[in-house]
Amino acid sequence: MKNIVIGSGPAGRLGSLELGKLGEDVTLIEKNHIAGTCLNEGCMVVCALTDITKFIDLNKRFNSHGFLKSKMELSYEKIVEKIVETQEMLRKLNQMENESVGNNIIYGEASIDADTVTVNNESLEYDNLLIATGARPFIPDIPGKEYGLTNRDILKLDDIPEKLNIIGGGIIACEIANIYSTLGSEVNILARSQILKEISDATKKYVLKHILKDINIYENTNVKEAFKNKVLTEDGKELEGIPFFATGRTPNSEIAKDFVELNPDNTIKVDEMMKTTADNVYAAGDVTGGYQLTPVARMEGITAARNMANYPNKVGYHCIPQTLSLNMEVSFVENEKSDLSDDDKALIGIPGIAGPQSFWRILDGETGYTEVEFDKNKNRINRINSVSPSSAGDVAYLSYLMRMDYDLDDYGEFLEVHPSTDSNYKIIKNMWL
CATH class of the missing domain: 3.50.50.60 (FAD/NAD(P)-binding domain)
Incomplete structure (x- = not known):
């Protein structure tokens, strides 16, 4: 055929x-x-x-x-x-x-x-x-939209922008902001509502305090008009910098x-x-x-x-792991089928553990943060937010165990690689089980 x-x-x-x-x-x-x-x-x-x-x-x-x-x-x-x-x-x-x-x-x-x-x-x-x-890239229909950059333009820039206005509050917006802020740009993020709605409030607080700390963030802010080297917001702010659309x-x-x-x-x-x-x-x-x-x-x-090819199968979207690629990865997964009441869930969060790529962060108190939510009745993991150098791999395997509906008791036999920077195994094995 x-x-x-x-x-x-x-x-x-x-x-x-x-x-x-x-x-x-x-x-x-x-x-x-x-x-x-x-x-x-x-x-x-x-x-x-x-x-x-x-x-x-x-x-x-x-x-x-x-x-x-x-x-x-x-x-x-x-x-x-x-x-x-x-x-x-x-x-x-x-x-x-x-x-x-x-x-x-x-x-x-x-x-x-x-x-x-x-x-x-x-x-x-x-x-x-x-x-x-x-x-x-979706570009909102505002005056001056032709001046805006998108991810398609990153490799077309002649040099690092001195000032950058990133319009959008999702993962891409924050990844771009992290890149150019670290490279030396003065960066503003302008979000129509809240930024990083994909992660928990505690995780977001950590990210803003320790990773995106040099970025100016304007939440609940709409851009009225874009210019070549500035943007005008609906509430009257005039912010210098090249507009960059990360709006979906x-x-x-x-x-x-x-x-x-x-x-x-x-x-x-x-x-x-x-x-x-x-x-x-x-x-x-x-x-x-x-x-x-x-x-x-x-x-x-x-x-x-x-x-x-006539090999029938279906796709499934249960417990999809995601990562925010910053100077330290922020990874997360949630059981979207679950809707737990406060009485049915337990939440444990602890700072990251020292290890590869994390040891020298201890002096600054920036070793990361991991938060795991449990279903107390079913004895299952319901949600994970993890900030650590190893979070992408850690959350990927844990999301698999969530998809396979493993009981938390099964985690007792899990053997981690040492040294590890992540807190997942400590929360699951030493604090919960």
Whole structure:
């Protein structure tokens, strides 16, 4: 059977790879660069820059303690050059990986008809189609919006901005703020409501006090107008700095709007098997909305691919772990099926434990913070918020145990790697069990 995949981001790339591994005939169509937003203008770029800011933060800490004397010179131009060089290497590897299972890759902009996909003036018939066209930055319709930067512009900057106004209060806004503040910019965050609503109040308090402490934060603030080097808020504040929009994402669903049913927010409507309302047409990744995370997009792409190859399976979104990539990671997961009363839950929170990447934070009282909420009746973990250098991996494995519905007694046999910086095992094994 002929399978066509449009879009090579995490959903399309992993979906086409899965189809190829299953022996299917696959054509992968990509408009720009293989690997999509994640590698080329999204989380991989953020991670690359955050690696540098972590080093800068650590260097400052060692200098402040007096046992290291160093002066750093930073070249943003060189950073961008090396990020682009790395991206090019990874694109080649991603293409080779897909071609290694027999997949055909075409670069060009696609359009869809009832039974065919047209690309580069060539019409291709298909038996199954996977739409994985992703999403793009949403820019609010305000005067001067053309002056605003987005994540797409990070690698186009000539130098580090002297002043930056980041409009938005979510994860991306705070990650960008952390990067440029550490690199030397004067940064403001302007949030329409509250920032970091995804994490607990205690965790947010820690992040603002110890990690984002050099950033000016304006909550419940709407931007009225943007200019080249300043913004004007509705309450009359005039803040100098280049505007940077981190106000969410909008789906690239135009390719399918007359072909499949869309949700009210213009994402493509799919069922648990990632199937659209059109026969033999599937969709996956950011274009379908929901959790706009690379691991979730991969999961959806693989789910769609297996169904296209007649291996029925369904996608699940229970206990999805997430991370805020700052100079120290902030990771969290919540059992969204649970709605506990105050009598049914117990909450334990303690400072982070000294260990790798955390020992030298003790002198500043910045070792991190971990908070775990328990379901007392069912003896289960309900929610975790963790600030530590190892939180991304720790919360990932704990989220798996939550999805598998393990009893807390089962954690008694868990053996952690020592030394560890995280408090999860201490809370679960030593304080709760």
